[in-house]
Amino acid sequence: MTNFFISIIISILLTSNSFSIEKITTNQKIKKTEQLLVEAANNISEGKIEAALIIVKNLIDINPNFKLAHMIYGDLLLIQSHNYDQVSADTHKQHKKKIYDLKLELSRRIESFNNLDKNLIGSKIKALLAKDIKYLIFIDVKSSRLFSFSNNEGKLKYISDYYMSVGKKGYGKKFEGDKKTPIGTYFIKNKITSKLPDLYGEGAYSLNFPSAYDRINNFTGSGIWIHGTPSSTYSRPPQSSDGCIVLSNEDINELAYILNESGTPVIISDTGLSIISGRDSSDIVMSKNEILKKIQGWKSSWEEKDTEKYLKYYSDMARYNNDSYPKWTAHKINVFKKSQGLQIKIEDISFFEYPGNDEDLILVKFKQIYSSNLLKNEMIKQQIWTKKDSGWSIIYEGGI
Amino acid sequence: MKIIFKFLIIILPIFNIQFSSAADINKIKSMVVTSPSAAIIEINQLLKNEPNNQNLLFLKAVTETKLEKKELAIKTYNNLIEKFPGLPEPYNNLAVLYAEQNKLEEAKKILQKALKTNKSYSVAHINLGDVYTRMASEAYRKAFELDKSPVANNKLQLINELFSYSPNMQRTKLVAPISKSKNKSKEQEIADLSSFVESWKVSWESKDLVAYFSNYSKYFKIKSEVNYERWKQTRTEKIINKKNINIEISNIKYKFKDGFWFITMSQAYNSGKYSDKEEKTLVIINESGKYKIVEENTKS
Numbered sequence: 001m002t003n004f005f006i007s008i009i010i011s012i013l014l015t016s017n018s019f020s021i022e023k024i025t026t027n028q029k030i031k032k033t034e035q036l037l038v039e040a041a042n043n044i045s046e047g048k049i050e051a052a053l054i055i056v057k058n059l060i061d062i063n064p065n066f067k068l069a070h071m072i073y074g075d076l077l078l079i080q081s082h083n084y085d086q087v088s089a090d091t092h093k094q095h096k097k098k099i100y101d102l103k104l105e106l107s108r109r110i111e112s113f114n115n116l117d118k119n120l121i122g123s124k125i126k127a128l129l130a131k132d133i134k135y136l137i138f139i140d141v142k143s144s145r146l147f148s149f150s151n152n153e154g155k156l157k158y159i160s161d162y163y164m165s166v167g168k169k170g171y172g173k174k175f176e177g178d179k180k181t182p183i184g185t186y187f188i189k190n191k192i193t194s195k196l197p198d199l200y201g202e203g204a205y206s207l208n209f210p211s212a213y214d215r216i217n218n219f220t221g222s223g224i225w226i227h228g229t230p231s232s233t234y235s236r237p238p239q240s241s242d243g244c245i246v247l248s249n250e251d252i253n254e255l256a257y258i259l260n261e262s263g264t265p266v267i268i269s270d271t272g273l274s275i276i277s278g279r280d281s282s283d284i285v286m287s288k289n290e291i292l293k294k295i296q297g298w299k300s301s302w303e304e305k306d307t308e309k310y311l312k313y314y315s316d317m318a319r320y321n322n323d324s325y326p327k328w329t330a331h332k333i334n335v336f337k338k339s340q341g342l343q344i345k346i347e348d349i350s351f352f353e354y355p356g357n358d359e360d361l362i363l364v365k366f367k368q369i370y371s372s373n374l375l376k377n378e379m380i381k382q383q384i385w386t387k388k389d390s391g392w393s394i395i396y397e398g399g400i
Numbered sequence: 401m402k403i404i405f406k407f408l409i410i411i412l413p414i415f416n417i418q419f420s421s422a423a424d425i426n427k428i429k430s431m432v433v434t435s436p437s438a439a440i441i442e443i444n445q446l447l448k449n450e451p452n453n454q455n456l457l458f459l460k461a462v463t464e465t466k467l468e469k470k471e472l473a474i475k476t477y478n479n480l481i482e483k484f485p486g487l488p489e490p491y492n493n494l495a496v497l498y499a500e501q502n503k504l505e506e507a508k509k510i511l512q513k514a515l516k517t518n519k520s521y522s523v524a525h526i527n528l529g530d531v532y533t534r535m536a537s538e539a540y541r542k543a544f545e546l547d548k549s550p551v552a553n554n555k556l557q558l559i560n561e562l563f564s565y566s567p568n569m570q571r572t573k574l575v576a577p578i579s580k581s582k583n584k585s586k587e588q589e590i591a592d593l594s595s596f597v598e599s600w601k602v603s604w605e606s607k608d609l610v611a612y613f614s615n616y617s618k619y620f621k622i623k624s625e626v627n628y629e630r631w632k633q634t635r636t637e638k639i640i641n642k643k644n645i646n647i648e649i650s651n652i653k654y655k656f657k658d659g660f661w662f663i664t665m666s667q668a669y670n671s672g673k674y675s676d677k678e679e680k681t682l683v684i685i686n687e688s689g690k691y692k693i694v695e696e697n698t699k700s
Contacts (some may be wrong), residue, residue: 067543073541081532089674095544102543232545 033059033066033163034109040072041110044209052076063250066234068102068109101237108144108238109163122149122156123281125267126362128288129154130348135258137266138189139164139245140273141171141181144238146247148258159252167238167247171270173209173243173354176221181243181268182209183356185363188264193226198329201228202249205259207266212398213354213363213384216319226259226266228252243258269355291351291362294392303344305336314394315386321398337376360387361395425455432459436466454484461493465558470497488514488521489559495527498555504535507556526630527556557630590654593661593684596691597649600682605645609636617685617692642671660685660694667698 028355031170036059043052053076078084092099097166129151136156138147146164149156165209166181173182192204204227221243228249229236235248245268248298258264259323269276294313301309311329320328347367354361364383384396424446431439443460450456461476477494480487492515499507508531514524541548584592596615603611613632620628639645648668655662661684668677683695 065542067545070539071543074536074543077532077536077539080529081536082526083528087533087536091540091544093673095540098544 001397020278032062036375037106038113043183044076049080050074063234063248065232068105068235071099071102072106074302078228101240104238105144105163111143112145112161112163116273118147118158118161120281121147121273121277122158122278124279124284125156126284126287126351126353127156127265127267128349128351129156129265130350130366132348133263133265133350134261135159136352137258137264139168139266139268140276141183141268141270142272142365145273147246149257153206159258161248161256163235163239164251165240167241167243168239170239171268173221173224174219176215178221179242179243181209181241182214182219182221183270184211184214184266185352185354186224186266186268188226188259188262188266190262190300191260192227194225198230198232201230201252203228203252203256203259212321212382213396215322226252234344259371265350265352267352269353269357287351288351291364291392292349294385295346295349295364295366296322298344298394299344303342305339305342307333307336310336312393314397315388318393318395318397320396335374335383339372341371341373343371354384357386361385362387362392423457425512428456428459432463433514436463439463440467453548454480454487457483458490461490462540462558465493465497470500473497486517488518489664490520491517492524492527493558495524496558499527499531499534499556504531504538507531508535530556554633565591589661593654593663593691594652596684597652597663597665597682600693601647601649607639607642607645607649609639612639615691615693617694620692620694620696642673643655644672646670653666660692 011274013121013283030059036055040052040055043049043055047205052072056069056076058075059066060073063069078087081087093215100130121138125136128137134151136149136151138149138156139145144163144165145161146386147161148159150159151157164222167179169179171181171183186207186209189206189208192206193201195203204225207224207226209224210221215331224243224245226245226247228247231249234250236246240246252259296311298310301313310332316325318325320332323331345368349364349366351362351364354363362385366381367378368381380400382396382398382400383394385392386395404460427443428439428446431442440460443456443463447453447456447460457476457480461480462472464470464473464476474494474497477490477497481488481494484490491510495507495510497515498504498510511524511531511564512530515528518561519526540546599611600615602608603615613635620631647670650666650668652663652665655664662682663682665680665682666677667680669675678698681695681697682690682693683697685694686692
C-alpha cells in the first residue's frame with residue numbers, strides 16, 4: 001500500500017542515513033531543533049517508535065506551535081493505530097499543500113545536518129570585512145538556511161545557523177509584488193520600531209532593497225525585511241512570505257544583537273551550499289588578494305589622473321551614480337583637467353560576493369577621503385566589480 | 401460522548417473464592433442495569449464485609465460510571481488496580497474514563513499497562529488503537545491549523561465484566577467441518593463457491609450491509625481478535641461512509657483442507673479516495689447448509 005505518511009518517515013530516513021548520531025553529538029554548534037529531529041529519525045529507522053515519540057513530544061513541549069513536529073507526532077501515533085489507512089488517505093487528500101510544505105521544511109532542516117563543516121564555510125565565501133563591520137549574514141535560499149559570522153580580523157568566523165523561509169514564489173526578486181526574495185548583497189538598515197502586526201513576530205529589520213545596483217537593473221519593490229513568525233506558529237514553510245526572510249521568534253531574538261547592527265552585510269545567495277562548500281579556500285584567498293590589488297591600482301590611476309589607465313578599470317557600460325557611461329566619463333575627464341593637488345585615501349575596504357548573476361560580481365565598500373583644489377570630502381562608496389575574460393572591471397560606482 | 405454499555409454477558413468469576421455468593425453478584429449485576437442507584441447501596445453494603453472483593457469493587461466502579469459519577473469511578477478503579485494489579489479490565493475502563501476527559505496521554509499509558517497484564521486483551525488493543533488515532537488526529541489538527549480534529553472521535557469500549565475476554569478459541573472446536581462432497585461433485589461445489597464469492601463482492605459494493613454480513617459466520621474472527629459485534633460496527637462505519645466501492649477479483653483459487661474451503665484471490669479495492677491491492681484468503685465453512693466466511697485474511 002502506498003501511503004504518504006510512510007513516505008514522510010522514509011524521507012526523513014533517507015536523508016538522515018548519510019550521517020551518524022556520533023557526528024551530531026560532537027558538534028556543539030548544532031541547533032537543538034534539528035538535533036532532535038534527526039535523533040527521532042534515527043530511532044524511526046531502528047524501529048523504535050516509542051523512543052521517537054518521546055523525542056518528538058519533547059520538541060512539541062519546547063515549541064508548542066511547531067507544526068512540523070505535530071505532523072510527525074501524528075504520523076507516529078497513527079501508524080500504531082488500526083485506522084491507519086483510512087485516516088492517512090483522507091488527511092492526505094484534504095491537506096496536500098500543507099503536507100507538501102511541512103515535508104519540504106523537514107527535508108530542508110535535515111539537509112542542514114549533512115556533512116557540511118560549518119566552521120569551514122566562512123573560508124569559502126568571498127568576503128573581506130573591514131573593522132567597521134562586526135558581523136556578516138549569509139543566506140542560502142536553496143537550503144532555507146541562514147548563517148551568521150563574526151569578523152575575525154577580516155575573515156568570517158562561524159557563529160550559528162538557522163532554518164528560514166523565503167517568498168511564496170521563491171527567489172530572484174525583480175518586481176514589486178512578485179512574492180520573491182531578492183538575490184544579492186544587502187545591508188541591514190534598521191530595526192522597525194513602530195508597532196507591527198503579529199505576522200512579523202518578535203522583531204523586524206529592514207534591508208536596503210532595492211539597492212542602487214538593483215535600480216540600475218530596474219528592479220522594483222520595497223519592504224524586504226528579516227522578521228519573526230506570528231505567535232500561532234513556530235516556523236513557516238520554506239516558501240511562504242511575500243519576499244521577506246522569516247525566522248522563528250526564538251532565532252530572531254537570538255540574532256537580535258547582530259541584526260541591531262545597522263550596516264551588517266546580508267548576502268542572499270542562490271549559489272547552493274554544495275557548490276560553496278566545494279570551493280577551494282586557497283582560490284578564495286587568491287581572488288581576494290587580486291581584488292584588493294585591483295582596488296589599489298584603480299585608486300592610483302585616479303590619483304595620477306591617468307585618464308586612459310583610469311577608464312580601463314571601468315566597463316563601457318558602467319554607471320556612476322545614476323549617470324550613463326558617456327555622461328560621467330565626459331565629466332570625469334573635465335574634472336581631471338581642472339583639479340590640482342589631488343589626494344585620495346581609501347580606508348575600511350570591505351568586499352562581498354554578489355550572487356544572482358551569470359558573471360562573478362563583487363560588491364566593494366570603502367571610505368573615500370578626497371582632497372583637491374576644487375573639493376574636499378569624505379564619503380562611503382560602493383562599487384560593483386565584474387570578472388570577465390579580460391579581467392576585473394567596474395560596472396557600478398556610487399556614493400551611499 | 402456517550403458510553404455504550406454492551407455485552408452484558410454474565411460470566412462468573414472462576415477463581416478467587418469470595419464471600420458473596422454468585423447469586424448475590426448476579427442479582428446486583430441485573431440491578432446495575434435496571435436501577436443503578438439501588439445497586440450502589442447494595443454494593444457498598446456488601447463491601448463493608450468484604451472490602452477486597454474484586455467483583456464487588458469492579459461492579460461499584462461500573463455502577464458509578466453508569467451514574468455519571470466519573471470521578472468516583474476513577475477512584476474505585478485506581479483502588480482496584482492497586483489491590484489487583486494483574487486484572488486488565490480496570491485498566492481498560494480507567495483509560496476509557498481518562499480518554500473521555502481528553503487525557504489521552506494518560507489513557508494511552510494505562511492501556512499499555514492493561515496489555516502488560518494480558519497481551520492478548522483485545523479490547524485494550526482496540527481502545528489503544530483508538531486512543532492513538534485520536535492523539536494523531538489532534539496532532540494533525542495542530543499541524544494543519546484546523547478548527548477541529550480531522551477524524552471523528554472514536555468511542556472507546558468500556559468493559560462491564562471482569563474476565564469477559566475469551567482466550568484464543570480453536571477454530572476446529574467452533575465450527576462443524578464441511579463434509580466434503582457429500583452429494584456434490586467438486587465442480588458443482590466450486591461453482592457454488594464462486595457464486596458465493598460473487599454475491600459477497602456485490603453486497604459489499606452495493607453497501608447492502610444485511611446481505612454483506614449474512615456472508616459471515618457468527619464465529620467469524622479476524623486476526624486481531626476483535627469480537628464480532630465490534631467488528632461489525634467498524635465495518636459498517638467503513639462501508640457506509642464510502643461514496644463508491646469498486647472491487648475487482650482475479651486469480652481466484654479454491655482449496656479444500658481439513659474441512660474448510662480456502663479461497664485465495666487478488667482483490668483490487670477502489671473507493672475513489674482510496675485504493676489498494678491485496679492478496680486475500682476467505683476461509684469458508686458450511687453453517688447449517690449455507691456457506692459462511694469464518695476467516696478473512698489478507699496480505700498486502
